[in-house]
Amino acid sequence: MSRFSIPIYQPELAGNEKLYVNECLDTSWISSRGRFVGEFETQFAKRIDVQHAASVCNGTVALHLALLALGIGPGDEVIVPTLTYIASVNAIAYTGATPIFVDSLLDTWQIDPEDVRRHISPRTRAIMPVHLYGQACDMEALMQIAQEHRLFVIEDCAEAFGTYYKGRHVGTFGDISTFSFFGNKTITTGEGGMVVSNDKTLIERSRHLKGQGLAAHREYWHDVVGYNYRMTNIQAAIGLAQLEQASRFIERKRAIAAQYATKLAKLPVQTHQEAAGTIHSYWMCSILVERAEQRDALRAHLADAGIETRPLFYPAHTMPMHSKNYRKHPVAEDLAWRGINLPSFPALTDAQIDTVCASIASFYQHGR
Known part of the structure; x- marks a missing residue:
């Protein structure tokens, strides 16, 4: 029992969450297959106006998958704001790449584009803007830098569902982007995340890797070292009910x-x-x-x-x-x-x- 009468955060679960979860239980579709997984992905993509979305079991693995889909690995550098939740940085480290920290802007608290420029090196492969606490980064400036230096952009939108920059939802600017649905996020699945992109190839690579590297047309044949990063149907059921609200x-x-x-x-x-x-x-x-x-x-x-x-x-x-x-x-x-x-x-x-x-x-x- 919390000692706080006013908590920092608590999820609101007053919609169709129980109805949808009970459907999972009644039909026995409780793991990573079931109607809610695909429907949640489709409706989420529609909500933020992106072409493709792949659900995962949490926001940190979403970042890891996004980096892997881009081929980020040992010897590479990824520029990231130092003022961020540690998951952004950990995901870079998981790949063997090196996080390169940059400063923030005092007025918005977001990544400083000019400091990004100062930290680009021959080993830089990507920039990871983090839309901190729900405020958008200056995506126009960051995308310009990325284009000039031929860098990938991975948007960390874990805290920014519902955030817009110049009329577009964040997560639709970079090559690939990620969201989190942890229990304290604006919409939650308890634990969960989403990888989104307008690049079909990147999402297909993400789907391949998140499902243990299972080959598409050969049962129980795995052609890469993959991961078990899938979202369950129960999580997706909660997510769909949250998305409705x-x-x-x-x-x-x-x-x-x-x-x-x-x-x-x-x-x-x-x-x-x-x-x-x-x-x-x-x-x-x-x-x-x-x-x-x-x-x-x-x-x-x-x-x-x-x-x-x-x-x-x-x-x-x-x-x-x-x-x-x-x-x-x-x-x-x-x-x-x-x-x-x-x-x-x-x-x-x-x-x-x-x-x-x-x-x-x-x-x-x-x-x-």
């Missing part, structure tokens, strides 16, 4: 973010803003405190009031396994040390938002 979820999350922005406007905190030309899906509603030393004190104050929060991700270049060639990424470090994620789930009530904001206000009223 997605517009409502995103609308509510944007309304929650707007309320935080208004109610915290007179306090010495900065809310994560929507960049021009984008639609921020606000997977998480986040704030920056003025000074890094205030961050943990404010989180402790909120915890005492029964409000759960999370810090922003630690920059990956500061972690032991990636700090051998340590270099400063000052913007990412500044954001990470000052950032807090606030409760932002769709069922969060207006009264609960008021409680969170009042607690933040009381922290500053005491001269913290």
